[in-house]
Amino acid sequence: xSSLPAAGRxxxxxxxxxxxxxxxxxxxxxxxxxxxxxxxxxxxxxxxIAVIYIFPFLIDIAxxxxxxxxxxxNPLSLxxxxxxxxxxxxxxxxxxxxxxxxxxxxxxxFVTLGRVFFDSLAGYALxxxxxxxxxxxxxxxxxxxxxxxxxxxxxxxxxxxxxGIFDSYAGMILPLLVDAAGVFIMKNFFESxxxxxxxxxxxxxxxxxxxxxxxxxxxARPALxxxxxxxxxxxxxxxxxxxxxxxxxxxxxLTKGVAQLASGQLSQGTQYPLxxxxxxxxxxxxxxxxxxxxxxxxxxxxxxxxE
Amino acid sequence: xxxxxxPVRRRRGAxxxxxxxxxxxxxxxxxxxxxxxxxxxxxxxxLMAAWVSVSDWTGRGSPFAxxxxxxGAQNYGAVLWSxxxxxxxxGISLKNNFWYVVLVVPLQTIVALFLAVMVNRRLLRGRGFFxxxxxxxxxxxxxxxxxxxxxxxxxxGAVNAVIAWFGAKGPNWxxxxxxxxxxxxxxxxxxxxxxxxxxxxxxxxxxxxxxAMTAFVLLAVFTTGGTFMLLxxxxxxxxxxxxxxxxxxxxxxxxxxFFRVTLPQLRPTLFTVITLGLIGTWQVFDxxxxxxxxNPSKTTLTPAxxxxxxxxxxxxxxxxAAIAFVLFAIIIVFTLVQRWVLAERAVSKRRMRWIxxxxxxxxxxxxGGAR
Numbered sequence: 001x002s003s004l005p006a007a008g009r010x011x012x013x014x015x016x017x018x019x020x021x022x023x024x025x026x027x028x029x030x031x032x033x034x035x036x037x038x039x040x041x042x043x044x045x046x047x048x049i050a051v052i053y054i055f056p057f058l059i060d061i062a063x064x065x066x067x068x069x070x071x072x073x074n075p076l077s078l079x080x081x082x083x084x085x086x087x088x089x090x091x092x093x094x095x096x097x098x099x100x101x102x103x104x105x106x107x108x109x110f111v112t113l114g115r116v117f118f119d120s121l122a123g124y125a126l127x128x129x130x131x132x133x134x135x136x137x138x139x140x141x142x143x144x145x146x147x148x149x150x151x152x153x154x155x156x157x158x159x160x161x162x163x164g165i166f167d168s169y170a171g172m173i174l175p176l177l178v179d180a181a182g183v184f185i186m187k188n189f190f191e192s193x194x195x196x197x198x199x200x201x202x203x204x205x206x207x208x209x210x211x212x213x214x215x216x217x218x219x220a221r222p223a224l225x226x227x228x229x230x231x232x233x234x235x236x237x238x239x240x241x242x243x244x245x246x247x248x249x250x251x252x253x254l255t256k257g258v259a260q261l262a263s264g265q266l267s268q269g270t271q272y273p274l275x276x277x278x279x280x281x282x283x284x285x286x287x288x289x290x291x292x293x294x295x296x297x298x299x300x301x302x303x304x305x306x307e
Numbered sequence: 308x309x310x311x312x313x314p315v316r317r318r319r320g321a322x323x324x325x326x327x328x329x330x331x332x333x334x335x336x337x338x339x340x341x342x343x344x345x346x347x348x349x350x351x352x353x354l355m356a357a358w359v360s361v362s363d364w365t366g367r368g369s370p371f372a373x374x375x376x377x378x379g380a381q382n383y384g385a386v387l388w389s390x391x392x393x394x395x396x397x398g399i400s401l402k403n404n405f406w407y408v409v410l411v412v413p414l415q416t417i418v419a420l421f422l423a424v425m426v427n428r429r430l431l432r433g434r435g436f437f438x439x440x441x442x443x444x445x446x447x448x449x450x451x452x453x454x455x456x457x458x459x460x461x462x463x464g465a466v467n468a469v470i471a472w473f474g475a476k477g478p479n480w481x482x483x484x485x486x487x488x489x490x491x492x493x494x495x496x497x498x499x500x501x502x503x504x505x506x507x508x509x510x511x512x513x514x515x516x517x518x519a520m521t522a523f524v525l526l527a528v529f530t531t532g533g534t535f536m537l538l539x540x541x542x543x544x545x546x547x548x549x550x551x552x553x554x555x556x557x558x559x560x561x562x563x564x565f566f567r568v569t570l571p572q573l574r575p576t577l578f579t580v581i582t583l584g585l586i587g588t589w590q591v592f593d594x595x596x597x598x599x600x601x602n603p604s605k606t607t608l609t610p611a612x613x614x615x616x617x618x619x620x621x622x623x624x625x626x627x628a629a630i631a632f633v634l635f636a637i638i639i640v641f642t643l644v645q646r647w648v649l650a651e652r653a654v655s656k657r658r659m660r661w662i663x664x665x666x667x668x669x670x671x672x673x674x675g676g677a678r
Contacts, residue, residue: 039430046425050440053529057443059465060455075458075465122341131334137342144349150590150611151635154618154628155352158359162369163347175348178341208333237448239593244619255450259597262454272458279451290446294439 057283064088064277071272087277097278099250100257104236104282107172107253111235114177116227120220122178123186124212128198145180149240157244171245172253176235182227189223190216229293233286254282360628366618382625386633387505393617393626395506397633400608402507404589406516407609408641411527412584418528419535419580420573424565426536427543438540442533449593452530457481457598460522480522484604486514487521517606523594531587535580542576543569578649582642589638610634 058078063071064087066080074081091097125131126138156175157166165171193216201211217224239255246252252260258278261271355370363378364370386397422441426434444452459465460480467477489495495510502509516524546569554564570577592611595601601608601616610630618627 042425042428042431046431046437049422049425050437053440053444053533056455056459056465059459063458071458072463075461075463076468118340118344122338125334125337129330129334129337131331133331134334137338140342140350141345144345147349147353148586148590148635148638150592150614151356151631152349152352153592153611153615154359154624154631155356156348157618158355158370159348159352162355174344178344180341180345183341208330208337212337233446237450239448239450239596240615243596243615255448255593258454259450259593262450262457262597263600270461272461275454276458279454283447283451286446286448287443290443294442 060276060280064273064280066273068271068273072270084273087273090274091277091281096249096252096257097281100252100254101281103172103251104254106169107176107238107242108232108235108285110169110173111176112228112231114173115179115182115231116224118178119182119227120186120217120224121212122183123188124190124216126183126187127190128195128216129208141180141183145184153240153244156241160245167246167248167251169251172242172251175245176238176241179231179234182230185226185230186220186223189220193219225293229289232289236282236286254278258282356628356631359624360632362625364624366622366624370624378625382629383633385626386629390506393623396605396608396613397610397630398503398505398507399511399605400610400613401505401637402512403516403520403606404591404609407520407524407527407591408585408588410516410521410524411531411588412581414524414528415531415535415584416577416580418532420539420577422532422536423539423543424569427540438536441536444530445533447530449530450597452526453594453597456522456526456594478518481519481599482603483518484606485518486511486516486606487518488513488515517603519599519603519607523591523598523607526594527588527591531584535584538576538580539573542573546572574649578646581645581649585641585645586638589634589641610637 059076062078062080063075065083065085066074067082067084067086070081126134160166160171160175163171165174197215197219198211201215206215237255238253239259242253242256246256258275261278262275359370360382361377361379362370362375363381364375368374385391385393387394426437426441431437460467462479462482464480466480470477499508499510499513504512550568550572551564554568559568590611591609592615595607595609595612596615599607601612611634614627614630614634617623617630
């Protein structure tokens with residue numbers, strides 16, 4: 001922590017200004033040599049860490065365009081000695097990869113739609129509707145959230161098997177279709193918007209669902225976007241559930257397929273360019289969602305902590 | 308409000324109770340999908356698994372069929388006190404995961420806090436860039452990042468290439484089963500190798516994680532540091548600047564301000580981060596499934612993966628379900644202990660008093676025109 005602010009040397013008089021105008025550059029005269037060194041050190045550290053965080057992904061992309069001997073000989077180089085798209089051709093033309101991608105996309109779309117609708121529906125009921133048993137529903141949801149996922153690995157298989165939906169899209173999608181955390185996010189949001197608008201609509205004779213659907217839901221865009229991000233990421237990156245709910249190769253998702261590829265069940269040799277290409281492609285959709293919504297991702301966690 | 312709603316009631320001819328009854332129906336209707344799905348796929352399964360953990364079901368047919376018997380605590384005994392392979396496997400998996408938790412939780416918390424404090428600095432250009440860079444690994448799937456890790460930490464991989472710059476020779480990470488606290492020693496003294504707990508010798512227990520597991524530790528710190536950084540960042544931005552300023556005015560050094568003013572105020576977030584960390588790290592599964600499947604020499608076996616393997620690999624459904632419930636209990640115990648430890652440290656009360664004193668004195672002090 002020795003690299004922390006040289007700001008300690010600022011005299012008492014300027015201190016309040018620092019807080020009131022955070023970004024405003026102060027008089028150049030105040031940049032003592034000590035502060036310049038301190039500030040530079042901070043940037044050096046931040047950039048060094050950023051390199052550690054970004055470089056592995058650059059290596060991933062670069063290696064996916066390398067030949068196998070090149071990947072083994074030059075693990076750090078970001079420029080392939082001979083560019084080749086062999087890994088991508090193999091993935092798309094000569095493997096089940098497109099099927100995996102299709103399955104992941106289907107599951108993600110349905111899970112995201114389902115969560116947006118059902119989570120907000122239940123969140124609205126818990127926030128606004130004054131019904132008997134609300135306390136019980138709430139308590140059950142809290143209890144369910146406390147059960148760790150891994151405990152459910154075997155149990156989920158038991159139920160899916162018992163219901164006869166093993167090896168089907170229903171078994172892959174239904175158990176993920178709602179999530180308790182999403183219900184809480186929606187509930188908290190609905191509680192934060194004023195109730196007056198709904199009352200006006202109620203006076204005009206609108207039914208409860210009508211009020212929810214055409215008045216409240218459109219106002220809930222920020223929270224809905226949060227649900228979309230979390231559901232998309234959650235279902236696209238989900239692995240364990242698909243392991244226990246399917247065994248049919250035609251229902252393999254990206255996570256399951258690439259995991260099996262990685263542990264060498266489906267291949268010989270190291271095949272790193274192929275594996276890294278698969279990893280890179282499966283990262284693209286979440287990366288796109290991340291870059292579109294990144295400002296909101298940061299804000300959403302800000303809201304979550306306050307509670 | 309009463310004035311507004313009264314005419315409606317009269318017009319509809321509905322009593323207050325009627326209105327309420329409508330809401331009851333709607334309330335249950337709106338929450339029904341969530342309740343049904345969570346009930347069927349979370350609540351019922353847990354009860355079914357509880358039954359399987361005390362039965363001799365072998366995976367064929369329904370666990371409720373006539374041929375399945377109640378066997379009491381036999382499955383729990385198999386993994387906890389039988390003295391057989393099932394016990395030592397479970398012991399090894401606990402030992403592996405224990406060291407994983409002990410290393411990952413503090414490291415990821417410190418990294419996350421450090422990143423948050425650095426990014427939260429007032430006069431920082433490119434803050435958005437740094438925040439994005441540090442958070443990005445958190446959004447990628449554990450499968451994709453494990454594949455990348457296997458490559459980076461392979462014998463001739465990027466990490467060993469960097470180690471070679473310093474003239475050292477890196478280990479063959481994911482194939483190296485040696486405990487890092489054995490420091491290369493192959494056998495230990497008899498007083499350490501003789502006593503065993505859960506079928507694992509004391510020598511192995513204190514050996515720390517294997518080199519292979521250490522690579523997973525680094526992976527976890529790399530991917531979760533950014534997630535928890537966001538939590539700390541949000542908390543830091545909610546802190547009152549007055550207290551910080553007051554400390555600054557009184558000439559507290561930057562280290563003093565961080566450890567005595569900022570950190571005590573971050574306690575709730577610290578608590579959240581450590582709790583989430585404990586719950587998450589005890590369940591490590593995806594990385595093991597993708598990466599090593601418990602190898603080398605079972606040193607990356609974790610209870611979660613062992614449970615999966617026992618059930619789906621060797622049809623040992625009863626013991627597998629028992630492992631899951633024991634793991635559940637471990638997570639609860641660790642979380643409670645953590646709560647207790649963090650709550651007992653009353654030292655910070657003094658600091659909190661110091662902070663409130665500051666706030667009070669600040670309130671009494673006439674403010675400058677800066678605000």
